Every structure is written in structure tokens, then in C-alpha cells.
Amino acid sequence: MNGKQNLYVLATMLFVALLAMPAVSAADAENPDGEEAVADDNINTVEAAKWSAKGYIAIGAGLAVGLAGIGTGLAQSNIGSAAVGAVAEDDKNFTNGLIFVAIPETVVIFGLVISALLIFVMGA
Amino acid sequence: MLKSEDMSRMTISGHKKELDSLSNLLDDNQLVHLVDYNNADEGFKIGASLSYGSRTSEILVKLRSVIKLLEVSPNPPESLKLSSDIEKEISDLDSIASQAHELKDKQRDCDRRIDDLVASLDQVEMFSGLDLDLKYLSGYESMKVFTGRIGEDVDTSVLDSDLEIIRFDETIIVFCPKDDVDSTERGLLDLGFRSIDVPQIEGDPSIVESKINSDLAQLKNERDSIDHEIEALAKRHGDWLVSCEEHYTALSEKSSLPLKLATTDNMFVLDGWVPSKSVSNLQQALQKLDVYYEVEDGMESEPPIKLDNPGPMKPFEMFTKLYSTPKHWEFEPTAIIFITYPLFFGLMVGDAGYGLAYVLFAQYLIGKFSHSEGLVSLCKILRAAGFSTVFFGTFIYAEAFGKSFYEIGELIGFNSFLFAEHYGPAFDVPLIDHHGEAWYLPIHKFSPYGAQLMLLSSVVIGFFHVSLGLILGFINEMKHHDLKHALYAKMSFLLILWGGVIALVSVVGLLPNVGQTLGIVVMLTGLSLAVVGEGIVGILEFPTVFSNVISYARIGAIGLSDYGLAFTVNYISLKMLVPMGPVGIIAAIFILFIGHLTVFTLGIIGTGINSLRLQYVEFFTKFVQGGGTLYDPFGYNRKYTKENEVQP
Numbered sequence: 001m002n003g004k005q006n007l008y009v010l011a012t013m014l015f016v017a018l019l020a021m022p023a024v025s026a027a028d029a030e031n032p033d034g035e036e037a038v039a040d041d042n043i044n045t046v047e048a049a050k051w052s053a054k055g056y057i058a059i060g061a062g063l064a065v066g067l068a069g070i071g072t073g074l075a076q077s078n079i080g081s082a083a084v085g086a087v088a089e090d091d092k093n094f095t096n097g098l099i100f101v102a103i104p105e106t107v108v109i110f111g112l113v114i115s116a117l118l119i120f121v122m123g124a
Numbered sequence: 125m126l127k128s129e130d131m132s133r134m135t136i137s138g139h140k141k142e143l144d145s146l147s148n149l150l151d152d153n154q155l156v157h158l159v160d161y162n163n164a165d166e167g168f169k170i171g172a173s174l175s176y177g178s179r180t181s182e183i184l185v186k187l188r189s190v191i192k193l194l195e196v197s198p199n200p201p202e203s204l205k206l207s208s209d210i211e212k213e214i215s216d217l218d219s220i221a222s223q224a225h226e227l228k229d230k231q232r233d234c235d236r237r238i239d240d241l242v243a244s245l246d247q248v249e250m251f252s253g254l255d256l257d258l259k260y261l262s263g264y265e266s267m268k269v270f271t272g273r274i275g276e277d278v279d280t281s282v283l284d285s286d287l288e289i290i291r292f293d294e295t296i297i298v299f300c301p302k303d304d305v306d307s308t309e310r311g312l313l314d315l316g317f318r319s320i321d322v323p324q325i326e327g328d329p330s331i332v333e334s335k336i337n338s339d340l341a342q343l344k345n346e347r348d349s350i351d352h353e354i355e356a357l358a359k360r361h362g363d364w365l366v367s368c369e370e371h372y373t374a375l376s377e378k379s380s381l382p383l384k385l386a387t388t389d390n391m392f393v394l395d396g397w398v399p400s401k402s403v404s405n406l407q408q409a410l411q412k413l414d415v416y417y418e419v420e421d422g423m424e425s426e427p428p429i430k431l432d433n434p435g436p437m438k439p440f441e442m443f444t445k446l447y448s449t450p451k452h453w454e455f456e457p458t459a460i461i462f463i464t465y466p467l468f469f470g471l472m473v474g475d476a477g478y479g480l481a482y483v484l485f486a487q488y489l490i491g492k493f494s495h496s497e498g499l500v501s502l503c504k505i506l507r508a509a510g511f512s513t514v515f516f517g518t519f520i521y522a523e524a525f526g527k528s529f530y531e532i533g534e535l536i537g538f539n540s541f542l543f544a545e546h547y548g549p550a551f552d553v554p555l556i557d558h559h560g561e562a563w564y565l566p567i568h569k570f571s572p573y574g575a576q577l578m579l580l581s582s583v584v585i586g587f588f589h590v591s592l593g594l595i596l597g598f599i600n601e602m603k604h605h606d607l608k609h610a611l612y613a614k615m616s617f618l619l620i621l622w623g624g625v626i627a628l629v630s631v632v633g634l635l636p637n638v639g640q641t642l643g644i645v646v647m648l649t650g651l652s653l654a655v656v657g658e659g660i661v662g663i664l665e666f667p668t669v670f671s672n673v674i675s676y677a678r679i680g681a682i683g684l685s686d687y688g689l690a691f692t693v694n695y696i697s698l699k700m701l702v703p704m705g706p707v708g709i710i711a712a713i714f715i716l717f718i719g720h721l722t723v724f725t726l727g728i729i730g731t732g733i734n735s736l737r738l739q740y741v742e743f744f745t746k747f748v749q750g751g752g753t754l755y756d757p758f759g760y761n762r763k764y765t766k767e768n769e770v771q772p
Contacts, residue, residue, distance in 0.1 A: 102737045106672075120572065
């Protein structure tokens, strides 16, 4: 296996672990003290489900911003290097360069809006 | 404001002998934007420079070469030099030039000798362990001497035992009879021998080495003193050279006037643009000359653009020009950026402390670089942005350097007015769940409601900003084309945007339900206009207005992240490090300084660029087409010199 594949596998494992996290931590919260917990099992289960839902929402929000940011970065890196080249050739290209570089930036703002919706609307 | 200045087209014609005085007059007034003659008409050709042109260029070439040789950098002007004095003193230029060339030659010679010495030093150092005069290493008839390097641990006993071999460190010297040269060389090469030439110097290596070293030191001293002399010469004559250069550049521009005119053997015709309000001044001045002139309104052709804004807005013209010079029928957006750029910047940073820092920083730079026009404009823009930041930071967010006024107030024991936990009347924001609590100013950025409010209000600002852009675009199209074009190109997207927003606002319950239908109808009307006007591209462009509006969410997002950075810096230093005792306090001061400096710089780079980007990408694209020619009147703007007599 080469380095890149290793990286993918590692990333996938991390991702899976991340997905399991809310459920696990919610289960932890479920049993703060053994005996008391058994007493009112139903309420505890509902509580736990709520917490794990919140955790998934938080992960989703993070992924929305993070992945959108990576996408924007990939797009901007290519456009940016081309723009710097164009500006080096002729200063007059500066504004156009700036505009072109700025175009994919909107993608990460979309990510931000989605995560804000997730947190403020779904998570409320 | 909002419109470039009116221009009138002017033609001046007359006898060529008037050209001298005409070029002086135009240079004095700096009013006429010349339209270059393109050599297209029969009987007219482009003129030749005025009589003093070639002499001026000669002097100019000499001046510039000396300025380059001496590496003179211009200082801010102290007093203006009179052009008559310069004309008198210019004879000194030759002696200064020869001094400069002489010094530069000496410097170059010195450098060459230093290089030579360094090279031979490298060679001699190889033999520094040798107790033998270097002259014995060459010049034999029956013997060949190999000198070079070889690995220290290489065993040379495999070579012919007749050879005389001297070794020390990595150096090897082999004395070899002429007959055995080939075999010895092969043997040596097999052992990894690398040949090095013997320096052509006589004497014991260590003595030679110390002599070279002392020579080198002496030469370096010499070189330093030459450098000092060059510096002194540059210092003595620098300002003079700069003002001379300016004077002759101005003269050279003046002498080049005929190159832009149509001329016959005896006559000339000048074609140009003059700001309409200055026409009468120019006419009055022209009466002194024996020329014929004619003025027409001529706005139907393409006049050059002279941006016309009152003082405080002037620096923002830079942003307009950087985008593209608007055409004369277009809205000139400087006055709008004057409001929106600082507004966005202030909303993003929203911190009284940083705002004040920006104002002071900009003010300091303005004082320091007063002679650099571009930098001063940029700093004035930063200053305006700083004032707006102070305003929002004080009244809306009530915070300085990431600390709320309330926290600061607790420290100094003053918790009224802006330093109170809340001030002002309670208010209510639709769409955001208040959980039954009343809201007051200031807005705390890191409370969930604060973050929601910031994001929501930035999108609302975006909606109005984009709408304004589309409305301006609509008016532009009306002026330039007709109502039909304006409807297709601009009203369509305005309707799409407004329809979409009406529908959305009704869905969340702020408008009665009928709004949903109404909004969709309006949106579809807009869409059909766009499709009729632009075809399939209209459908493709349909979502861009919404993505443009959403893009304004960055105002709130950057506001939050800037605050987050400042908050983190404060938390690390004040909450975590300070309790650790004296070492912690020192570290805390360090972190505070570096951290806030970072946020300050990011504010200029990140926030400054993003605020500009919102203007350029989301706003300007709606109504500025650009491509106009900037008004650039004939004549040179002197900074270091003053003209006081008519040219020779």
C-alpha cells in the first residue's frame, strides 16, 4: 500500500470513529450513576437520544464547513496561482485576478450557512 | 458625485510657431486631455518634438543613469527648486556624472581584485600544511607534479614506490618522472584523486596565505571607503538630482506635445477634452496666443472620465479605478463605496480597540509617507474603516480587543452607560427564537442569538446591497440602451431576487400566506424576462443573485472568527498563563502582544480584502461595465520644482 492509500484508510477510520462518538458519549451520559439510572430508564434513553442527535448535528455542521472549505481551497489554489501569474505579467490584471480568486469563496459561505442552519434551526 | 464630470471637446489650430507657447500654456493649466492623432488623414502627419526636445532627452538620459548608479532614492520635498536655477546649475551634471562613473569603476575594479584574491586564497589554503616553497611545485622538465585532493584514509602504497609523495590532510602532492606520467595518473584517478592547480605564487604557503589575507583586508577597507564615497556623493547631490530629473521630465513631456497632434508643413491641429466647467478659463488663457479654437459639447462620443468627488471620498476613487474606469453614462460608484466599504469593514471587525488601532496606525502612515499618493489614499481608506470599526465596536458590540466593555467596566469599577451589561430599549428580532428573553444592546458575539443575529443581518444587508446594484444597473441600461434592454437584463434579476425573498419571508411566517404565491409569480415573471432577454443563459444565471446575497454572510462569519481569535488570545494569556506566576505573566504579555498583532494584521488583510470583494464581485458586476479612459490632462505635476520662466 502506498502513502496515499494509507491516508485514505486512516481518514475513513477516523470518520467512522467520529460518527460513533455522539452515541458513545451519549451512552456515557446515560449512566451517571448505576442505580439511579435503572430507576427511570425511559427518560434516560430519550435524553441519550437527544444528546446523540445533537452530536450528529454538530458533526454535520463541522463537515459542512470543513468540506466546503477544502473544496474552496482546491479551487482557489489553481485560480490563485494562475492569477498571480497574470498579475506578474501585467499589473492591470490585479482586479480581475482578485475577482476570479474570490468566486469559489462563495462555496465555503454556503457551507457556513448550512452549518448555521443545522445548529440554529435543527439543533435548537 | 455618482457621475463623472462633464467634458467638452475642444480643437485648437494655428501656426506651428505658436506650439512653444501653447505647450507652455497647456502645461501650466493642465486641463486638456489630448486625443492622440492616429496619422489617418491624408495631408496631415504626426508632428516632431519641439526644438529643446533632443537636448532635454540627452540630459534626462544622463541624469537617470547617474541616479541609478548612485542608487538615489527620493526624499519628501523640503523646498521647491526654481527651474531657472536648475537650468543654470545643470552644467554641474557632467562633473558629478564623471565622479560617479569613476567611483563605480573603482568599485568594480576593487570587487574584481577581491574575487581574484579570494580564489587564490582558496588554492593556497590547500597547501597551508606544506613546508615547501610553492615555486617548487611546478616548472620541471623531467618531472610532472600532481597536486590535488584524495581521501585521507586512502592507501597510496599501491602506487609505484619510486614516486615521491607528500600527503597531509586531504592534500596530496606526487612528484613523478615524465615517463611514468600516464600510469601514475591512472593509478591516482583509481584512488579517487581530484586534481587542483598550483597557485602561480612563490613562497612558503603559510607566509603567502597571511600576505593574501592582509591584502584582502586592505582591499576590503578600500572597498568600504569607496562605498562611503558613493554614499556621500549620493547624499550630497541626491535631492538636486531628483529635482533636476523632475524638471527635465516635465520639459520632455512639454516638448513632446507635437507628437500627439496632426500637423502640416506650417499648421497644427490639436484635438482634446476639457472639463466643461473649466472651458471659459482655458478660452481666456488662449486669447493671448494667435490660435483658433472651437468648443463643442460632444458627449455622444466617448469623453475621458474625470472622477468628481468631494474631499473625504477622494481616496475611495482608487478602488473604482482599480476595478475599471466607468463609462461617462454609467453611475460612478465611489460615493457608494465610501459608505459601504467602511460599513462592511466596521461590521466585520466590530471592536473599538482594534478600530482605534487602525485609525492611529493609518494616521501615523499618512504622516510618514505623505509624498506617496497611493499609500496615503490607502491609509485614508483604512482610517475611515477604522472610524466605522470604532463606531460599531462601541455602540453595537461594546467591546475592545475581544473584551466586552462590561468586563472592562468591572475591572475599573464603572458599570453604567456603555459599560453596563445592557443598555438601550429592549428589542425583538423576527426569525430568531428569543426563548422569552428580551434583547438589549450590546450584542454579544459568542451568544447563540448574537451569532444568529449577525449572520441574519449580514444577509439582509446583502439583499439591499445587491438590489441597489441591480437598480443602478437598470438605470444605466435605460440611459445607454432603452427600457426593453433594462427590463431584460436587470429588472429580470431584480424580480427573481425580490420574488424569492417575498416567498421565503412568507414561508417563515413574516408575511401572510398569499405572499408565497405572489413571490413565486414575481420570480417566474423575472425568470421569463431573463429567458426572453438572454436565452438559456438566463436560466443558468438564475441562482446567482441568491448566491450573491448569501455571500454576504461572510460579514457575520468574519466578525465571529475575528472575535474568536481575540477571545482565544485573551483566554490563553489572562485565564491560563497569568495565574501561573511571574513567568506566566511574562509569557502572557508576549502572547497578548503577538496574538493581538496577528488579529490586527488579519483584520487589514482578511477583512479589508473581503469587504472589497463584496463591492467588486457582488455589487459592481451588477452595474459597472467600465472600460472608460481616465482623464489625464497634458502637463506634468511637479512635486520638487517650480517653473518660473518661459523655456529657452
